[in-house]
Amino acid sequence: MIETPYLLFLGDAPDMLAAKVAIGIRDWRPEYAVGQYRMDGCKADLGLPDLSLEEAKAKGVKTLVIGVANRGGIISPAWKKVLVQALEEGFDLASGLHNLLRDEPDLKAVAEATGRQLHDVRVPSVQYPIANGVKRRGKRCLAVGTDCSVGKMYTALCMEKDMRERGMKATFRATGQTGILITGGGVPLDAVIADFMAGSIEYLTPDNDADHWDLIEGQGSLFHVSYSGVTLALVHGGQPDALVVCHEPTRPHMRGLPGYKLPTLEQVRDMALALARVANPAAQVIGYSINTQHMKEDEARAYLAEVERTLGLPATDPYRFGAGKLVDALATL
Amino acid sequence: MIETPYLLFLGDAPDMLAAKVAIGIRDWRPEYAVGQYRMDGCKADLGLPDLSLEEAKAKGVKTLVIGVANRGGIISPAWKKVLVQALEEGFDLASGLHNLLRDEPDLKAVAEATGRQLHDVRVPSVQYPIANGVKRRGKRCLAVGTDCSVGKMYTALCMEKDMRERGMKATFRATGQTGILITGGGVPLDAVIADFMAGSIEYLTPDNDADHWDLIEGQGSLFHVSYSGVTLALVHGGQPDALVVCHEPTRPHMRGLPGYKLPTLEQVRDMALALARVANPAAQVIGYSINTQHMKEDEARAYLAEVERTLGLPATDPYRFGAGKLVDALATL
Numbered sequence: 001m002i003e004t005p006y007l008l009f010l011g012d013a014p015d016m017l018a019a020k021v022a023i024g025i026r027d028w029r030p031e032y033a034v035g036q037y038r039m040d041g042c043k044a045d046l047g048l049p050d051l052s053l054e055e056a057k058a059k060g061v062k063t064l065v066i067g068v069a070n071r072g073g074i075i076s077p078a079w080k081k082v083l084v085q086a087l088e089e090g091f092d093l094a095s096g097l098h099n100l101l102r103d104e105p106d107l108k109a110v111a112e113a114t115g116r117q118l119h120d121v122r123v124p125s126v127q128y129p130i131a132n133g134v135k136r137r138g139k140r141c142l143a144v145g146t147d148c149s150v151g152k153m154y155t156a157l158c159m160e161k162d163m164r165e166r167g168m169k170a171t172f173r174a175t176g177q178t179g180i181l182i183t184g185g186g187v188p189l190d191a192v193i194a195d196f197m198a199g200s201i202e203y204l205t206p207d208n209d210a211d212h213w214d215l216i217e218g219q220g221s222l223f224h225v226s227y228s229g230v231t232l233a234l235v236h237g238g239q240p241d242a243l244v245v246c247h248e249p250t251r252p253h254m255r256g257l258p259g260y261k262l263p264t265l266e267q268v269r270d271m272a273l274a275l276a277r278v279a280n281p282a283a284q285v286i287g288y289s290i291n292t293q294h295m296k297e298d299e300a301r302a303y304l305a306e307v308e309r310t311l312g313l314p315a316t317d318p319y320r321f322g323a324g325k326l327v328d329a330l331a332t333l
Numbered sequence: 334m335i336e337t338p339y340l341l342f343l344g345d346a347p348d349m350l351a352a353k354v355a356i357g358i359r360d361w362r363p364e365y366a367v368g369q370y371r372m373d374g375c376k377a378d379l380g381l382p383d384l385s386l387e388e389a390k391a392k393g394v395k396t397l398v399i400g401v402a403n404r405g406g407i408i409s410p411a412w413k414k415v416l417v418q419a420l421e422e423g424f425d426l427a428s429g430l431h432n433l434l435r436d437e438p439d440l441k442a443v444a445e446a447t448g449r450q451l452h453d454v455r456v457p458s459v460q461y462p463i464a465n466g467v468k469r470r471g472k473r474c475l476a477v478g479t480d481c482s483v484g485k486m487y488t489a490l491c492m493e494k495d496m497r498e499r500g501m502k503a504t505f506r507a508t509g510q511t512g513i514l515i516t517g518g519g520v521p522l523d524a525v526i527a528d529f530m531a532g533s534i535e536y537l538t539p540d541n542d543a544d545h546w547d548l549i550e551g552q553g554s555l556f557h558v559s560y561s562g563v564t565l566a567l568v569h570g571g572q573p574d575a576l577v578v579c580h581e582p583t584r585p586h587m588r589g590l591p592g593y594k595l596p597t598l599e600q601v602r603d604m605a606l607a608l609a610r611v612a613n614p615a616a617q618v619i620g621y622s623i624n625t626q627h628m629k630e631d632e633a634r635a636y637l638a639e640v641e642r643t644l645g646l647p648a649t650d651p652y653r654f655g656a657g658k659l660v661d662a663l664a665t666l
Contacts (some may be wrong), residue, residue, distance in 0.1 A: 109539045131559040190528040197527050197562045222565075225612045226464040229530045229566030236558035257466045263611075274604065276598075279558045 001095045001117050002184040003062035004032045007051060007086075011079050013044035013068040021096060021100050022046055022067025024182045025230045028157050028172075032184070034059050036067075037082065039202065044068065053082075053089045054285040063119070065181055066095040075096030075107075083107060088202070089115045094119035115180030124200070131198035131237050133279065138208030141330060142240035143218035143289065146262045147170045148227060149254045150248040151291035152218035153179055155326075158318035159244075162327045164280045169212040173204050175234065179217045189219055189230055193249055201237025213330065216240065222271050223263040224254055232275060243272050248291040249303060265311060286329040287314040335427045335452050335517040336395035337365045340384060340419075344412045346401040354429060355379055355400025357515045361490050361505075365517070367392050369400075370414065377401065385495060386415075386422045396452070397512055399428040406431030408440075410651045416440060422606035426453035429510030432553065454513040456524050464531035464570050471541030471649070474663060475573035476551035476607045479590045479595045481560060481580040483625035484652070485551035486512055491651035492577075493548045494659045502545040506537050508567065512550045522552055522563055530563065530580075534570025546663065551572065555604050556596040557587055565608060575663055576605050577580045581624040582636060598644060619662040621648040 005024035008022040009050035014025070026046050038044070051059065064086040070076055075083075075097060083101075085092060087110045096099050101118040102108055109117050120126075142157070143152035157179075158173050163170035172179070174186025187200045205214040216238045220227030245268050255258035263271075269285050276283035285316045288307050292300035300317060314325035341355040349356070359366045371377070384428035395418045403409055408416075416426060418444045426436050434451040435441055444451050452458075474492065478484035489505050490512075496503035504571050506513070507519025520533045537635075538547040547656065549571045553560030557651060578601050587593035596604075602618050609616035623642050625633035633650060638649035647658035 085424075131557040133593060135586075135592070190526075193523075193565070194525050194527060194530050194563045195523040195560065198559055222608070223611050225466040225569035227528065228569050228608075228611075229562035229564075230527045231562075232555075232563030232565045235529070236561050259468070260466060260611075271607065275555070275561075276385055278556050278561075278593075300532050 002181070003092060005034045005061055006063050006065045007056040007091070008030045008033055008036045008046060008048065008067040009064050009079070009082070010036055010038045010042050010044045010046070011076060012039045016044050018068050018070065019046065020069065020186070021065070021178050021181050024178050025065065028161070028182050034061050037064070039078065039328050048141070053086055057089055059129055060184065061091065063092040063094050066097060069097065070297070073083045075099050075101065080106065083111050087111050087114050090116065092117040094117060094121060094181060096121045096181050097116065098122065110188045121177050122188055124188055126203070128187070128192060128196040128200035128203050130195060136202070136205070136207045136239060137210060138212045138214065139333065140205055140214045140216060140238055141239045141242040141244065142216045142234060142238045143244045143246050144231065144235070144268060145218055145221045145246040146265065146268050147221050147222065147248065147251060148185060148224055150246045151289060152246045154319050155244055155246050155323070156215040156217050156291040158323040158327055159196070159330070162323040163213065166327065168331070169209055170191035171214055173214045173299055174217045175201070175204070175217045175219050195227070197233035198237030201234055220247065222275070223268065225257065225260070235272060236279045237274050238274055240283055241280060241333055242255060242284060242286045243276060244287055244289050244326055245269055245272065245285060246289045246291070250294040257326070265307065265328050269311070277288070283332065285313065286333070287316070287326045290315055290317050292317040292320055335514070336425060337517055338367045338394055338589060339365045339388040339396050340394045340424070341369045341381065341400040342357060342368055342397050342415070342468055343371045343375050343377045343379070344399070344401050344409060344411070345372045345374045348562060348609065349377050349404065351401050352377040352379065353402065353580045354511050354514050355398070357511050358398065358400065359493070361515050363614070365387040367394050370397070371414065372411065386419055386424070390422055392488050394424065396427050399426070399430060400573050401639065402430065408432050408434065408437055413439065420444050420447050423447070425450040426451060427454060427514060428593055429454045429514050454510050455521055457521055459536070461520070461525060461529040461536050462534035463528060464535050469538070469540045469572065469594045471545045471547065472574045473538055473547045473549060473571050473665065474575040474577065475549045475567060475571045476577045477568070477601060478551055478578050478579040479556065479598065480554050480581065481557055483548040483579045487546040487581045487652050488577055488579050488592065488622040488656070489550050491656040492659055492663070493664050495656040496524060496546065501664070504545070504547055506547045506549045508534070508537070508550045508552050522567070524606065527562070530566035531570030534567055538571060550578065555603065555608070557590070558593070559589065568605060569612045574611055574666055575617060575619045577622050577659055578602055578605065578608060578618060578621055579622045579624070598640065600643070601646060617666065619644045619666070620644065620659045622659065623648055623650050625650040625653055637646060
């Protein structure tokens with residue numbers, strides 16, 4: 001686990017898009033986001049207090065999180081002075097960049113000398129077990145998509161927020177870099193060795209209170225030929241009681257696969273349910289989460305109404321219109 | 334690729350069961366199996382000439398293959414003298430043991446000094462790409478199972494042998510340690526990083542002649558919750574034109590999962606076909622391969638007849654009764 005709270009390092013981010021990780025932390029774990037650190041020329045602004053390292057220290061910050069991605073995912077030389085200084089001041093560092101903190105000799109040496117941690121959330125830090133398939137206590141909900149990057153993480157985070165506001169017991173379980181940085185822990189599933197994928201998800205979602213829900217972040221799609229194996233490990237390792245089918249209606253083809261059409265919602269519903277019931281015969285699809293960011297509001301509402309009419313289950317864009325309908329459905333299980 | 338032919342090292346094997354890898358090489362690639370090397374007390378015998386290292390050298394052997402597994406998969410100290418001597422004599426070493434040759438300081442040092450190769454087939458030696466899903470030339474057949482260890486490798490090897498005898502173009506494509514040692518190359522799929530699983534299978538089964546068949550070794554099962562993700566990566570990375578469903582009828586539950594019943598042949602047929610058609614809309618199930626080793630001959634024949642009658646496709650135990658029926662079905666595609 002990464003120690004919280006965080007100082008969000010934005011470096012010399014050229015625009016807000018580059019600060020996606022920091023925005024996610026601010027939006028979903030505002031209690032972790034004590035302030036931002038911007039270098040000269042930084043064009044991103046989270047609307048958080050600009051803090052020096054000394055000020056952050058005084059406010060109890062434990063970890064400086066690299067909340068910015070630059071082209072190629074490298075650790076920019078321009079950042080090094082701040083990162084080294086942060087270690088010297090007693091902060092841990094956390095990063096989801098492709099190039100690892102631990103592979104930078106200067107950062108590694110200073111971290112060792114100061115006894116600080118370098119968290120590279122892109123690579124596993126645990127030797128996960130092989131899945132044993134044993135039924136676990138507590139309940140689990142998994143977001144499955146028609147495609148990659150259709151809003152599975154946001155769906156789970158929206159549901160967690162709504163559930164906590166209702167006083168339900170709910171924990172978002174991160175399976176990707178951004179989710180891990182947002183919550184401080186999780187499994188970087190795409191970097192796990194094949195034999196241990198399902199086991200890593202069992203490890204991530206252990207026995208819990210009977211009325212506790214894990215909201216498991218989905219990855220890939222059962223219909224995306226590059227990553228479908230990762231998705232199936234989530235379905236079988238997660239033993240979901242509830243599945244939410246996620247979709248982005250304006251996408252012309254599967255992400256990165258021009259020759260592949262998206263499956264229908266019905267296809268994903270039926271395939272995910274049949275596979276989920278291998279691990280949990282009680283599994284149910286409880287609703288649809290539609291990413292309507294590229295649709296006008298009336299278009300979006302009409303689309304959602306049509307999904308509800310034809311498929312007979314609640315449909316919402318949880319980020320735009322709230323996750324309430326999905327949580328209502330969960331609450332009946 | 335591992336250089337052939339081989340000297341099969343049996344060490345101090347306590348019985349024939351421990352020599353499973355060597356038996357596989359002898360049975361499926363007899364042209365590679367020039368001789369065996371047995372130490373004092375060895376209880377296994379492949380019926381091959383016992384050769385000294387000098388004799389093996391004279392017969393053109395290139396690689397000494399550790400054809401024996403001992404408890405724990407370790408490299409026994411008792412073997413070290415022979416292994417070091419083999420490197421000194423100019424042989425490469427190949428092993429599928431859990432403990433790696435390269436992690437033995439003495440073997441590593443001698444291999445470096447003599448310029449010989451240490452092949453640890455349990456770990457990938459290639460940085461595989463992410464799958465791109467592009468349709469490849471040539472044809473592919475994949476064995477899918479109701480469970481792990483039901484005979485998928487033997488099915489593919491039997492079919493390859495039959496096809497070569499008929500003059501068809503066929504290549505067994507290994508995806509596990511034993512298969513890699515038998516053929517000298519392949520992908521150790523269970524050790525590949527999640528994101529690259531399907532890509533490793535695309536790499537393993539590249540463009541080929543239009544009338545060439547890859548016989549892809551299956552792994553796991555879509556219904557085995559520990560390894561199903563690995564199986565789906567094979568289904569989507571392999572783009573199979575033909576699927577053979579493999580089964581062992583006497584198994585009481587899924588291997589290693591006492592709480593899980595085996596799926597029916599129909600369930601595996603339907604699930605594998607639906608998923609395979611995502612990557613290859615022309616995919617077909619062409620027959621059933623039944624591992625009847627625990628059944629009497631009349632029982633086995635009755636079972637196969639019943640499968641053919643109820644499922645309407647050829648069924649055989651390819652190891653016991655020949656793979657002809659399955660190859661006949663392939664030849665019509």
